[in-house]
Amino acid sequence: MKHASLRAALNTALSVAVIGVLVYALLPNYWVFLVTAVFIVGIALQSLGLVAGRTGMISLCQMSFAGVGAWVTGYLNVSGFPGGLPVWIVIGGLAAVPVGIAIGLPALRLRGINLAIVTLGFAAAFDTVLATITFPGQTTFTQVPRPMFFESDRGFFIFVVLVYGVIAVGLEFLNRSRLGASWLAVRHSERAAAANAISVPRAKLSAFAISAFIAGISGGLLAGYLGTLVSENFNMMQSLSLFAVATMVGAHFTLGAILGGVLITLFPELLRRLNLPQDVGAVFFALGAVQALSTGETISETWARLGRKLIPKGKGGAARVAGPLPPPAQHAGGTGLEVKGLTVRYGNVMALKNISLAVPARTVVGLIGPNGAGKSTMVDAIAGFLPRYEGSVLLDGQAVDALSATRRAQIGIRRTWQTTRIAPELRVGEYVRLAAGNISDEELNAVLQWLDCPTPETLIATVDAGTRRLLDVAGVVAARPPVILLDEPAAGQSYAEALKLGERIAEIPQKFGSAVLLIEHDMDLVRRACSSITVLDFGQVIATGDPQTVLALPVVQKAYMGIEVEEAAA
Numbered sequence: 212m213k214h215a216s217l218r219a220a221l222n223t224a225l226s227v228a229v230i231g232v233l234v235y236a237l238l239p240n241y242w243v244f245l246v247t248a249v250f251i252v253g254i255a256l257q258s259l260g261l262v263a264g265r266t267g268m269i270s271l272c273q274m275s276f277a278g279v280g281a282w283v284t285g286y287l288n289v290s291g292f293p294g295g296l297p298v299w300i301v302i303g304g305l306a307a308v309p310v311g312i313a314i315g316l317p318a319l320r321l322r323g324i325n326l327a328i329v330t331l332g333f334a335a336a337f338d339t340v341l342a343t344i345t346f347p348g349q350t351t352f353t354q355v356p357r358p359m360f361f362e363s364d365r366g367f368f369i370f371v372v373l374v375y376g377v378i379a380v381g382l383e384f385l386n387r388s389r390l391g392a393s394w395l396a397v398r399h400s401e402r403a404a405a406a407n408a409i410s411v412p413r414a415k416l417s418a419f420a421i422s423a424f425i426a427g428i429s430g431g432l433l434a435g436y437l438g439t440l441v442s443e444n445f446n447m448m449q450s451l452s453l454f455a456v457a458t459m460v461g462a463h464f465t466l467g468a469i470l471g472g473v474l475i476t477l478f479p480e481l482l483r484r485l486n487l488p489q490d491v492g493a494v495f496f497a498l499g500a501v502q503a504l505s506t507g508e509t510i511s512e513t514w515a516r517l518g519r520k521l522i523p524k525g526k527g528g529a530a531r532v533a534g535p536l537p538p539p540a541q542h543a544g545g546t547g548l549e550v551k552g553l554t555v556r557y558g559n560v561m562a563l564k565n566i567s568l569a570v571p572a573r574t575v576v577g578l579i580g581p582n583g584a585g586k587s588t589m590v591d592a593i594a595g596f597l598p599r600y601e602g603s604v605l606l607d608g609q610a611v612d613a614l615s616a617t618r619r620a621q622i623g624i625r626r627t628w629q630t631t632r633i634a635p636e637l638r639v640g641e642y643v644r645l646a647a648g649n650i651s652d653e654e655l656n657a658v659l660q661w662l663d664c665p666t667p668e669t670l671i672a673t674v675d676a677g678t679r680r681l682l683d684v685a686g687v688v689a690a691r692p693p694v695i696l697l698d699e700p701a702a703g704q705s706y707a708e709a710l711k712l713g714e715r716i717a718e719i720p721q722k723f724g725s726a727v728l729l730i731e732h733d734m735d736l737v738r739r740a741c742s743s744i745t746v747l748d749f750g751q752v753i754a755t756g757d758p759q760t761v762l763a764l765p766v767v768q769k770a771y772m773g774i775e776v777e778e779a780a781a
Contacts, residue, residue: 223376231369253375254468257468263463276307276427280429281433304428308427311422311426314423383465386463406594408621408690545608548605568752577758578745642686646690650689742757744758
């Protein structure tokens with residue numbers, strides 16, 4: 212995975228360098244000056260792409276963060292702070308970080324339009340503040356000096372391209388890290404992210420903090436680009452335009468951010484030369500954003516998808532370096548998971564009534580029942596996704612009822628879902644590492660081979676639903692927790708594949724040291740995998756025991772298979 216990160220970073224650096232060289236060599240001074248603004252806006256778009264594109268949160272105040280960076284840069288200039296613009300823009304970016312965290316706090320509870328209103332409100336408040344103060348040096352016409360050796364317009368273009376490249380390369384490494392993968396996981400499903408032991412608040416706040424830092428740098432660069440600034444450079448409408456363009460082009464991609472910078476900076480110049488009103492640009496950006504939101508695909512993602520179709524796939528690929536699975540984890544013996552008197556009410560409806568269940572360490576226990584019996588409710592309660600229930604859930608004899616879903620996952624209760632919730636932008640290896648934590652390449656490949664999963668570099672968007680279910684299982688077993696909750700893992704599998712998966716599930720206690728609670732409708736898989744089963748019906752336990760005996764009971768056949776008791780007895 213480190214090689215993949217390095218390769219992605221080198222490709223990004225090369226792409227930015229090629230564009231910079233072509234612009235510098237082929238365009239006259241006026242257009243080089245304009246394209247400098249393209250890259251400055253591109254940096255602001257990269258910051259927004261991190262929050263909106265990768266983490267799935269709405270931020271309509273990004274230019275306010277840039278305004279903080281610009282103001283601090285101007286203040287450091289007039290106060291004679293040493294270091295020059297390279298140092299000032301970094302300090303300006305750092306000054307924007309606490310502001311970004313403060314704006315990110317509402318994102319811990321708000322989503323969608325509610326979060327949009329909060330961030331837009333901050334942008335409006337920032338406009339009001341800027342209207343009452345002036346930028347440092349504005350009234351005295353004190354210019355922000357450009358760095359030594361980069362004073363000319365062409366020289367400053369090189370400086371800005373270098374800064375853009377450093378940020379783009381840094382984001383490539385960050386995006387390939389566990390933190391970057393956690394952002395995508397939060398964007399796709401916060402519940403699934405929490406089930407993978409990811410702290411959703413930490414992921415959101417880190418995204419806002421880093422985003423504000425990058426936006427603050429873009430504001431400082433704008434100060435060096437224009438010399439002096441006014442409040443209109445960072446007003447609320449600028450933030451709205453930035454968000455619309457970021458949504459349209461996919462600003463979380465390096466080249467997408469450059470394309471967005473072209474649209475924001477050069478499109479108005481084109482309208483001016485065609486004697487068209489500048490409002491046409493705002494309408495165009497809004498329509499483009501609506502199109503991207505309605506189709507669920509940005510311009511950059513469309514290009515990437517077409518590129519995957521046009522570029523022939525290599526045959527065979529690199530050989531996997533996989534050894535045998537390491538020894539199983541040594542968890543405490545006795546009862547791994549115990550549920551006592553679990554009762555769940557939704558208003559006047561009792562979904563679960565006084566359920567008790569035990570999953571001994573290093574065993575596979577099945578939980579079956581007809582649709583609506585309460586199986587999913589029970590899994591949600593055990594994993595910590597129900598805020599209120601009666602009774603108690605114990606892990607290795609210790610009650611976990613006061614713990615959040617994330618904390619329960621961290622101490623050893625891991626789960627999968629009925630429908631796959633894996634972020635399709637991740638690669639197979641990135642997802643398994645996200646779910647499992649720090650595992651070696653050999654162990655990663657061994658787990659993938661054990662479940663017949665694709666190679667680590669395979670993009671999850673290219674694999675079918677059945678394979679994604681296997682990846683769900685691969686992620687939780689590679690984490691080697693004390694308890695695994697598998698919620699219908701055979702969905703999307705053929706009959707033969709389901710039977711093979713049953714064999715693999717039966718091996719989990721021996722190979723990984725985990726106890727398994729298996730929720731499944733496929734009775735052949737249940738017989739093959741489980742040493743005992745519990746049957747639910749209308750929120751109550753109606754039978755418990757070994758699979759052959761329990762499945763032959765008339766009450767189970769009536770409840771689960773629709774066979775009358777008299778018929779079953781006959």
